[in-house]
Amino acid sequence: MSESVLMLQAVALTIIGAATPLLFAALGEMVTERSGVLNLGLEGMMLIGAVAAFAATVVSGNPYLGVLAGAAAGALVALLHGLLVLSLLANQVATGLAMTLFGVGLSALLGAGFVGTTITPLPTLAIPLLADVPLLGSLLFDHNALVYLSLLLVVGLSLFIYHTRAGLILRAVGESPSSAHALGYPVIRIRYLALIFGGAMAGVGGAYLSLVSTPMWSENMTAGRGWVALALVVFASWKPGRVLAGAYMFGGVTILQLHGQGMGVSIPSQFLSMLPYLATVVVLVLISRDSVKLRENRPASLGRVFRPSA
Amino acid sequence: MLRLEPRPQASKAMVYLSPLLALLLTLVSGFLIFMLLGVNAGEALYAFFIQPVSDSYGVSELLVKAVPLVLIGVGLAVGFRANVWNIGAEGQLAMGAVFAGGLAIWVPTDSGGWVLPLMMVLGVLGGMFWAAIPALLRTRYNANEILTSLMLSYVALLFLSYLVHGPWRDPDGFNFPESKLFDDFATLPLLLEGTRLHLGLLLTLVIVAGVWVMLARTLVGFQVRVVGASPRAAQFAGFRERALVWFALLLSGALAGLAGMIEVSGPIGQLVPQVSPGYGFTAIIVAFVGRLHPLGVTIAGVLLALSYLGGENLQIVMGLPQAVTGVFQGMLLFYLLACDVLIQYRVRVGRPRVAGGEL
Numbered sequence: 001m002s003e004s005v006l007m008l009q010a011v012a013l014t015i016i017g018a019a020t021p022l023l024f025a026a027l028g029e030m031v032t033e034r035s036g037v038l039n040l041g042l043e044g045m046m047l048i049g050a051v052a053a054f055a056a057t058v059v060s061g062n063p064y065l066g067v068l069a070g071a072a073a074g075a076l077v078a079l080l081h082g083l084l085v086l087s088l089l090a091n092q093v094a095t096g097l098a099m100t101l102f103g104v105g106l107s108a109l110l111g112a113g114f115v116g117t118t119i120t121p122l123p124t125l126a127i128p129l130l131a132d133v134p135l136l137g138s139l140l141f142d143h144n145a146l147v148y149l150s151l152l153l154v155v156g157l158s159l160f161i162y163h164t165r166a167g168l169i170l171r172a173v174g175e176s177p178s179s180a181h182a183l184g185y186p187v188i189r190i191r192y193l194a195l196i197f198g199g200a201m202a203g204v205g206g207a208y209l210s211l212v213s214t215p216m217w218s219e220n221m222t223a224g225r226g227w228v229a230l231a232l233v234v235f236a237s238w239k240p241g242r243v244l245a246g247a248y249m250f251g252g253v254t255i256l257q258l259h260g261q262g263m264g265v266s267i268p269s270q271f272l273s274m275l276p277y278l279a280t281v282v283v284l285v286l287i288s289r290d291s292v293k294l295r296e297n298r299p300a301s302l303g304r305v306f307r308p309s310a
Numbered sequence: 311m312l313r314l315e316p317r318p319q320a321s322k323a324m325v326y327l328s329p330l331l332a333l334l335l336t337l338v339s340g341f342l343i344f345m346l347l348g349v350n351a352g353e354a355l356y357a358f359f360i361q362p363v364s365d366s367y368g369v370s371e372l373l374v375k376a377v378p379l380v381l382i383g384v385g386l387a388v389g390f391r392a393n394v395w396n397i398g399a400e401g402q403l404a405m406g407a408v409f410a411g412g413l414a415i416w417v418p419t420d421s422g423g424w425v426l427p428l429m430m431v432l433g434v435l436g437g438m439f440w441a442a443i444p445a446l447l448r449t450r451y452n453a454n455e456i457l458t459s460l461m462l463s464y465v466a467l468l469f470l471s472y473l474v475h476g477p478w479r480d481p482d483g484f485n486f487p488e489s490k491l492f493d494d495f496a497t498l499p500l501l502l503e504g505t506r507l508h509l510g511l512l513l514t515l516v517i518v519a520g521v522w523v524m525l526a527r528t529l530v531g532f533q534v535r536v537v538g539a540s541p542r543a544a545q546f547a548g549f550r551e552r553a554l555v556w557f558a559l560l561l562s563g564a565l566a567g568l569a570g571m572i573e574v575s576g577p578i579g580q581l582v583p584q585v586s587p588g589y590g591f592t593a594i595i596v597a598f599v600g601r602l603h604p605l606g607v608t609i610a611g612v613l614l615a616l617s618y619l620g621g622e623n624l625q626i627v628m629g630l631p632q633a634v635t636g637v638f639q640g641m642l643l644f645y646l647l648a649c650d651v652l653i654q655y656r657v658r659v660g661r662p663r664v665a666g667g668e669l
Contacts, residue, residue: 080644083648088651089314089654098644099644101636219633224460
């Protein structure tokens with residue numbers, strides 16, 4: 001294989017590797033926010049997911065069980081979050097910050113015994129026939145299961161949100177919980193489900209980091225990706241297809257970070273590491289500038305406490 | 311069946327009982343967690359909460375750690391009251407440290423007493439500068455300050471890391487990523503010999519009192535309180551939201567920057583890659599536990615400072631990971647928010663009465 005093909009492959013792998021965890025977390029958060037709940041605890045849920053996935057893989061030797069453990073752990077933290085903001089009517093911003101701080105601490109405590117441990121990472125699954133297509137085959141059809149799953153999730157959620165009755169109800173709950181409640185839909189239960197789904201997806205995103213990206217556990221390994229995912233949802237105007245585009249765009253920014261020095265750019269590594277964070281700020285500014293449009297797209301009840309009146 | 315019933319009036323008593331209740335629940339949960347970790351839970355709680363402050367040196371260390379937490383917390387509290395969510399204090403602290411530390415490194419070694427006050431000014435300016443960016447982006451471009459201030463934190467920490475790994479590294483420092491040690495004139499004077507307790511403590515007390523007066527007695531303080539109590543009323547009263555956003559971010563940025571200056575010219579004495587063990591984030595908890603009030607924040611700052619000392623002591627005495635600190639901090643805020651529901655609601659057992667109930 002020629003050198004340029006190898007280079008292309010490395011670039012594609014970097015983009016996909018950086019985009020996939022963001023994609024999971026952002027898709028989950030998009031569903032949560034569509035129900036009207038703001039989950040600022042995303043970072044904490046990703047961390048808990050990452051450590052749970054890693055621990056389960058070390059114990060069982062099976063990275064797929066690890067992914068499941070990551071999803072379950074993220075869902076569990078989300079359930080806790082829901083208890084506060086949905087049942088106890090707590091402020092969603094403050095509670096989200098609490099979940100993140102708690103997640104940072106708890107994951108560090110649980111993971112302390114696993115620092116330096118190695119695992120067999122999630123294997124790549126080449127899709128038969130398609131993977132043998134020259135050039136494109138190895139670029140597109142030779143990845144791990146989570147990459148395929150994340151892309152299927154985009155399609156599935158697009159169908160769910162726009163073309164199913166359940167998706168319509170979800171949107172109704174997010175736009176006007178009191179109307180949905182008056183029509184007899186269990187607003188709180190639906191919000192719990194959306195929140196738990198979001199937590200599980202954040203957990204899977206975290207699992208991707210500890211099972212594929214590195215693969216190992218280190219304290220605070222998400223490095224703000226949960227917050228980037230939150231910004232991505234705004235950037236994507238709460239639309240699944242745009243979440244995909246946004247996540248891969250961020251993957252593109254990471255290339256500069258990882259391959260910049262290899263390509264002969266003589267900038268200190270710290271400045272390259274700033275790029276994803278700066279890109280998030282820039283993107284957020286660009287998308288928020290038009291406040292009218294932002295308000296149109298945002299679920300109308302996002303972040304507000306809802307208490308059924310009867 | 312348990313259910314929540316709105317109180318006719320918010321409970322004043324619960325506002326102050328809630329943090330105590332949360333602390334109690336945190337202690338109980340801590341006990342259970344220590345049991346799960348397989349250590350003697352009673353001993354561990356003793357090592358976490360009592361032992362670190364059982365001698366005068368321990369108490370002085372407690373105050374050293376409380377200083378940045380209270381300073382930052384009191385600034386954040388003003389912002390949170392006005393619904394301005396600055397969660398990037400960690401980065402503003404780092405920028406304050408960079409601005410102040412830069413001067414300390416740059417001045418000739420025979421400089422005089424003017425350096426320290428100028429470092430304070432620079433620290434404040436550094437924090438304000440870093441908080442001004444989210445303020446500008448929020449007021450001009452409508453960008454959410456929660457996300458921008460946090461993203462900028464990472465940028466600030468990376469910038470500090472670049473400086474101490476690169477241009478500001480001590481040439482005689484055996485290649486460690488540290489600046490040179492600050493000269494005496496760039497170091498905060500100690501209040502007590504034999505401890506690390508420094509002038510920053512008095513400065514903090516003065517500032518807390520100042521913010522208290524500001525909130526209680528000035529027009530801008532009144533506006534902050536009204537926006538917190540009722541954003542709609544504030545709108546009708548014609549308060550300019552933008553001005554308040556600027557005020558809240560600049561104030562909290564300034565205090566975080568000052569905390570950064572105090573850390574590098576006090577307990578640390580040089581620039582290092584990590585000037586704070588997360589004070590900027592813990593101060594969020596301090597602000598909430600302190601009920602967003604300067605006096606409460608001061609008490610809460612001391613309590614949260616204890617969680618750092620406790621975590622360190624636990625590591626030394628029982629070999630537990632220091633992450634225990636973060637778990638206790640997170641649990642405390644978690645329980646606090648849960649208990650806060652009792653301010654507006656009371657718990658009722660049984661089904662709602664239909665007669666006279668609202669529809």
